[in-house]
Amino acid sequence: MKFRERLYRFMQGRNGVDALTKFMNRVSLVCLIAAVFFTFLSLVCLTHGGNTAALVFRILYYVFYGFGIIVMILWIFRAFSRNVSKRQAENTRFLYRQQKLNRRFASLKQQWKDRKTYKYFKCPQCGQRIRAPRHKGKIRVTCSKCSNIFITKT
Ligand SMILES: [Zn+2]
Incomplete structure (x- = not known):
């Protein structure tokens, strides 16, 4: 063999x-x-x-x-x-x-x-990662996952 x-x-x-x-x-x-x-x-x-x-x-x-x-x-x-x-x-x-x-x-x-154009953060309720354009001041964000609404600075 x-x-x-x-x-x-x-x-x-x-x-x-x-x-x-x-x-x-x-x-x-x-x-x-x-x-x-x-x-x-x-x-x-x-x-x-x-x-x-x-x-x-x-x-x-x-x-x-x-x-x-x-x-x-x-x-x-x-x-x-x-x-x-x-x-x-x-x-x-x-x-x-x-x-x-x-x-x-x-x-x-x-x-x-894209760290200069977008700010990344987490939803305080469910931890979903979200991004928003920078230099827009304080914005109201609605989480795409749990619909939690919160304010964040961009
Ligand atoms: Zn959420």
């Missing part, structure tokens, strides 16, 4: 690599690279007599190395897991959170872009 075929048989009924696994793989890689970097910094500090700084970088090395290894074990576990439905549910939750974060990031970017 060829290797590919054997691998295919082995992976049958297992979760395999999904978006969450890929993300965890990247996180663990970044942590392990950071750990190498911190070891390097710690050595540099030691040779220059900065013992406290060397210790701090040593601790950072342990933290990032430990975390990177744990995440790596977890993603390998996810990829080979036979509990596919549970892993898929985890992946769906992850994708949902990622989308939410992306939307939040996009809206913050937009907010920053």
Whole structure:
């Protein structure tokens, strides 16, 4: 039996690599690279007599190395897991959170872009984000979500 075929048989009924696994793989890689970097910094500090700084970088090395290894074990576990439905549910939750974060990031970017022309604020009753043109003095705002009416300065 060829290797590919054997691998295919082995992976049958297992979760395999999904978006969450890929993300965890990247996180663990970044942590392990950071750990190498911190070891390097710690050595540099030691040779220059900065013992406290060397210790701090040593601790950072342990933290990032430990975390990177744990995440790596977890993603390998996810990829080979036979509990596919549970892993898929985890992946769906992850994708949902990622989308939410992306939307939040996009809206913050937009907010920053038109910070000079629009004022952004939250409805004091329901927290809905609202924007209004700047330099209009005090205005009366009606919330689009809960119809709460309030006064704000622009
Ligand atoms: Zn509201």
